Amino acid sequence: MADQEFEKLSIDPATQEMLKKAQAEGVETIFDRAKTMKPCPIGAEGACCRICSQGPCRVPPPKKKQGEETAAEKKQRMGLCGATAETIVARNFARMVCSGAAAHNDHSRGTALLFKEVAHGQAQGYEIKDVAKLRRVAKDYGVPTTLGEGEEAKPRPKEEIAQELADKILAEFGQQTGELTYIKRAPKKRQEIWRRLGVAPRGCDIEIVELMHRTHMGVDQEYHNIIKQCTRTALSDGWGGSMISTDLQDILFGCPVPVAGEINLGVLKEDHVNIVIHGHEPLLPEMIYVASMEPEAVQYAQNKGAKGIQLAGMCCSANEILMRHGIPVAGNYLQQEMAIITGAVDAMVVDVQCEMQSLANVAKCYHTKLITTDDRARIEGETMHIPFDEHHALDVARKVVREAIDNFPNRKAQVLIPSISYPTIVGFSYETIQYLLGGSIRGSYYTLNDNIIGGRVRGVAGVVGCNNCRTIHDNAHLTMIKELLKNDVIVLTTGCSAMTAGKFGLLTPESAKEHCGPGLAEVCETVGIPPVLHMGSCVDNSRILMAATACVKAGGLGTDISDLPAAGAAPEWMSEKAISIGHYFVASGVYTLFGVTFPTTGSEILTDYLFKGIEEELGGKWDFEPDPELAARKMIAHIDSKRKALGIDKARERVLYDMAMRRELEAAAGGEEH
Numbered sequence: 147m148a149d150q151e152f153e154k155l156s157i158d159p160a161t162q163e164m165l166k167k168a169q170a171e172g173v174e175t176i177f178d179r180a181k182t183m184k185p186c187p188i189g190a191e192g193a194c195c196r197i198c199s200q201g202p203c204r205v206p207p208p209k210k211k212q213g214e215e216t217a218a219e220k221k222q223r224m225g226l227c228g229a230t231a232e233t234i235v236a237r238n239f240a241r242m243v244c245s246g247a248a249a250h251n252d253h254s255r256g257t258a259l260l261f262k263e264v265a266h267g268q269a270q271g272y273e274i275k276d277v278a279k280l281r282r283v284a285k286d287y288g289v290p291t292t293l294g295e296g297e298e299a300k301p302r303p304k305e306e307i308a309q310e311l312a313d314k315i316l317a318e319f320g321q322q323t324g325e326l327t328y329i330k331r332a333p334k335k336r337q338e339i340w341r342r343l344g345v346a347p348r349g350c351d352i353e354i355v356e357l358m359h360r361t362h363m364g365v366d367q368e369y370h371n372i373i374k375q376c377t378r379t380a381l382s383d384g385w386g387g388s389m390i391s392t393d394l395q396d397i398l399f400g401c402p403v404p405v406a407g408e409i410n411l412g413v414l415k416e417d418h419v420n421i422v423i424h425g426h427e428p429l430l431p432e433m434i435y436v437a438s439m440e441p442e443a444v445q446y447a448q449n450k451g452a453k454g455i456q457l458a459g460m461c462c463s464a465n466e467i468l469m470r471h472g473i474p475v476a477g478n479y480l481q482q483e484m485a486i487i488t489g490a491v492d493a494m495v496v497d498v499q500c501e502m503q504s505l506a507n508v509a510k511c512y513h514t515k516l517i518t519t520d521d522r523a524r525i526e527g528e529t530m531h532i533p534f535d536e537h538h539a540l541d542v543a544r545k546v547v548r549e550a551i552d553n554f555p556n557r558k559a560q561v562l563i564p565s566i567s568y569p570t571i572v573g574f575s576y577e578t579i580q581y582l583l584g585g586s587i588r589g590s591y592y593t594l595n596d597n598i599i600g601g602r603v604r605g606v607a608g609v610v611g612c613n614n615c616r617t618i619h620d621n622a623h624l625t626m627i628k629e630l631l632k633n634d635v636i637v638l639t640t641g642c643s644a645m646t647a648g649k650f651g652l653l654t655p656e657s658a659k660e661h662c663g664p665g666l667a668e669v670c671e672t673v674g675i676p677p678v679l680h681m682g683s684c685v686d687n688s689r690i691l692m693a694a695t696a697c698v699k700a701g702g703l704g705t706d707i708s709d710l711p712a713a714g715a716a717p718e719w720m721s722e723k724a725i726s727i728g729h730y731f732v733a734s735g736v737y738t739l740f741g742v743t744f745p746t747t748g749s750e751i752l753t754d755y756l757f758k759g760i761e762e763e764l765g766g767k768w769d770f771e772p773d774p775e776l777a778a779r780k781m782i783a784h785i786d787s788k789r790k791a792l793g794i795d796k797a798r799e800r801v802l803y804d805m806a807m808r809r810e811l812e813a814a815a816g817g818e819e820h
């Protein structure tokens with residue numbers, strides 16, 4: 147393949163370099179398979195029904211425009227059982243929401259179970275690191291944080307608070323009635339919408355189970371009704387499982403604050419033992435971080451001829467340890483094979499989600515040990531399975547580190563690490579942004595709102611999500627983000643999108659001058675923040691929900707998330723989790739745009755409902771645009787329409803709110819800031 151061909155696969159020079167190496171060494175990657183295996187066009191549109199053994203039934207697209215089809219023609223576009231294109235496509239969409247929400251909520255359950263063990267002092271190596279956050283979350287759950295009353299009141303021991311809180315949180319997974327606690331964190335108006343529509347989730351598990359039931363053959367066959375349960379299920383992810391994960395991980399491992407990091411394959415070191423941590427759950431990675439720094443481990447590595455141990459992350463496990471410890475990131479989703487192809491990775495340690503099965507084949511071409519660590523996620527061809535055990539996590543981590551060190555002398559292929567990496571500043575949790583905007587005393591989102599009202603910041607965009615080998619790696623993320631920044635739209639990012647931003651230098655405060663419009667550049671310079679704020683991993687999209695809620699509660703931008711000059715996007719999405727995330731953003735009132743392909747285009751009627759009709763009910767809606775520049779313009783147009791509705795479409799004098807005005811706004815938006 148000629149050099150220009152590699153540029154059509156990825157805009158990332160480090161990835162291009164590794165693709166060339168793979169070609170020279172005869173190693174097959176996802177990029178090769180994408181060339182030879184084309185997606186099924188009917189499946190891609192969501193119009194293939196395979197939920198019973200009478201099919202699969204494939205429903206081709208209509209030959210005529212919507213509304214022009216005769217009843218007989220419509221009949222031809224049905225499954226054997228009579229299920230219409232709308233039912234089939236809605237069911238497929240629903241099952242994506244289900245699987246995505248299940249992934250996040252199951253991740254969350256694991257974290258909650260560990261939290262309970264820590265609270266009872268039965269989890270080796272772990273402790274409660276963020277007591278202030280523990281107390282804030284306890285308040286949400288109605289768990290007392292003091293003992294005694296009035297002036298006699300004393301702080302309650304953190305272990306006691308944690309024990310009671312753990313039981314309350316774990317009960318929410320199996321809860322059958324009522325509603326999830328965090329629903330009350332949303333603006334009042336949003337809560338009312340959910341309650342009026344009957345979509346406030348009852349528990350973390352029940353909504354997923356019910357949606358699976360309803361998409362079984364012969365159950366729910368009315369697309370609005372299926373999508374309604376999609377909404378309830380997705381909300382159980384965003385305002386349930388994902389938010390619980392984020393909060394408990396902050397309590398256990400520390401709430402992220404700005405920290406310097408580095409990203410791209412160049413973070414690997416030829417003369418070190420390289421351990422790449424890949425997946426999503428930070429429980430074991432936190433201990434691997436500890437184990438890799440123990441003097442005995444470093445000495446052991448030196449005895450084997452290495453200078454030391456280099457830990458690096460991949461995908462969202464990377465985001466977790468980057469945000470809290472500044473551990474460098476080797477790359478995003480489409481770089482997992484690339485890391486092994488360097489020939490320098492002594493162990494790739496995976497937990498759950500986004501790990502490609504092909505890792506086993508690629509690892510065999512080199513010396514890399516592929517170590518699975520979660521009983522829920524084994525990979526055929528793995529080198530070994532060292533299961534995570536919360537009671538002995540540090541011992542497990544030490545074993546993993548030792549396996550990697552033992553492998554260092556076994557390197558067999560030529561080692562070639564691209565000397566490409568970029569510095570980043572990350573760690574912008576919702577709380578940190580609040581602090582940066584106003585300091586610890588008066589910390590709040592007022593400052594951001596004032597700048598939005600004054601027109602320096604045009605609006606806010608969340609750009610998140612995966613890479614997808616059906617589009618040029620990293621290109622859509624980068625193009626979209628640059629276009630938004632140029633137009634004074636500040637970007638909040640998570641997941642693999644955050645890594646793209648980092649790889650191209652957008653996660654540094656200095657980048658504001660180069661990439662932003664004058665208003666946003668001025669704000670970033672004054673506050674000292676990058677124009678793209680890295681907020682964490684996939685579950686940390688819940689931090690974006692909290693930031694949006696804080697904007698509403700700070701006042702001046704309406705009374706609901708749907709009033710904000712804001713938009714969301716996943717321009718290179720690929721996973722079912724992305725669909726669940728997208729749908730909970732829509733359900734929270736956000737205009738949400740996806741790129742690459744859209745999974746409901748097999749039904750024009752259903753797609754129309756998701757892109758238009760649903761807005762009347764939820765205030766948010768879906769959209770699809772594969773061209774990232776056009777997509778960014780659509781987002782900006784939406785932001786402008788919201789500015790107009792708020793009456794702030796023309797740049798105007800800054801309105802400085804006094805306390806009385808703020809109280810009035812807060813009351814309208816739903817009470818105090820969290």
Ligand code: MSK
Nearest residue numbers: 462500611612641642
């Ligand atoms: S890792 S879900 S490829 S963002 Fe969270 Fe990246 Fe998407 Fe996995």
